[in-house]
Amino acid sequence: MAADTAGQELDRVAAEARAELVREIEASGAFAADPAWRAAFAEVPRHLFVPYYYVTGTAGYERRWGGHPDPAARERWVRGAYEDTPLATRIRDGELLSSSSQPSLMALMLAALDVEDGHRVLEIGAGTGYNAALLAYRLGDDKVTTVDLDPEITEAARRHLEAAGFRPVVVTGDGARGVPEHAPYDRIIATCTLHSVPPAWLGQCRPGGRILTPFATGLAALTVRDAAHAEGRFLATPAYFVPLRGGHGPEREPPHLAGLPRRARDSDRFRFLLALTRGSLDPEEAHALWEREGMPPRERYGLTVADGRGWAWLDDPEGPYVWPLPEEG
Known part of the structure; x- marks a missing residue:
């Protein structure tokens, strides 16, 4: 009886805290593009997806x-x-390996995904399973597939989803290859950052579909024209995610910024430009462009993928400022 009472009290606290979180997300404006996501965040119990986590002490x-x-x-x-x-969810030898994303950023990304009833969604990066649960609440279990390379992550995500009453498709595999057996998808959303856009995603997304993915330190929203072409701009918000696992794309050393003005070194906008153009512009060239163009915000940049090639751009995909993306490795 005491255990039942304790459990009921914890459920009460969880419901109270969840309602407060939804109010915070709403106040941040993250639901503005698609207010229907409010109900998902109000109903899906995040605590079931993080049975333990780590805080800095x-x-x-x-x-x-x-x-x-x-x-x-x-x-x-x-x-x-x-x-x-x-929330840090996996730590090894004092190093953070994975985390559950900030809910207001998740809400912003889901709203930007622009889903409609009946859409099929592929999520790259299963994480705790919480994002897949939000998608499944909105669209239905049979419309959602989530994939991750790490079997420990997919096993835990599946367990968390079942505990919360959701059963989307959970696949262990290389997210860069997508999940062709459940394609085509109307939307693809990634929760890990990339060096280039995998061709498999375009091939598995319906024409007119949308791919929302972290890239550099931003979020690119691409419209898919066909299996070889996609294009779109970045959202205004910063976004920092762990890289896609599986060895796709080169890892590079961070650039040396010594000698640049402090306002550039300390600017999130400048660091975004550096990340986006790494391998094409050195820091001095990037700084000259940044000053010349008025310290442009993220939404002035975009990505294009065409016939196996990709490039980033400022203002116009055929304009003077274009930078090739790395080849798929």
Whole structure:
């Protein structure tokens, strides 16, 4: 009886914290492009997808978990699960390996995905399963496929989804290859950053479909014309995600910024330009362009993929400022 009472109290705290999170997300404007996502965030229990997570403490990372014998510790766990912040979910030797994304950023991305009833969605990067649950709540289990390279991640995501009452398709595999057996998709959303847009995604997305993916330190929203062509601009918001696992695309050393003015070194907009043009412009060239063009925001940039080639651009895909994307490795 005591255990039942404790469980009911935790459920009450979770519902209260979830309602507060939804109010915060709404106040941030993240639902503005598609208010229907509010219901998903109000109903899907995030704490079931993070049975434990880590917060930074004085002695490194502190583990919070729902099975803690202390009721106060369990309450801290469940309230923390509904803070509008990323949650570290996998740590190895003091290094962060994976996390659950900030809910307001997830909401913004889902709203920008521009889904409609009946759409089929492929998610690249299963994470905890929370994002797949939000998609499944909105569209239905049979419309959602999520893929991740790590079998431990997909097993945990599947377990979390089932605990929350959702059963989308969860696949263990290389996200760069997509999931052809469940194609075609109307939308593809990635939760990991890329060096180039995998051709398989275009081939598995219907003409007129949308691909939303982290790229450099932004979010690119591409419209697919056909299996070889896609194009679109970046959203205004910054976005920092772990790279797509699987060895696709080169890893590069961060650029050296010594000698550049402090306002450039400290500018998120300038660092975005550096990330987008790495391999094409050195920091001095990027800085000259950035100053000349009035420190352009992310939404002035875009990506084009055409016949196996890709390039980033400023203002116009056929204009004077275009930079080739790395070849697929």
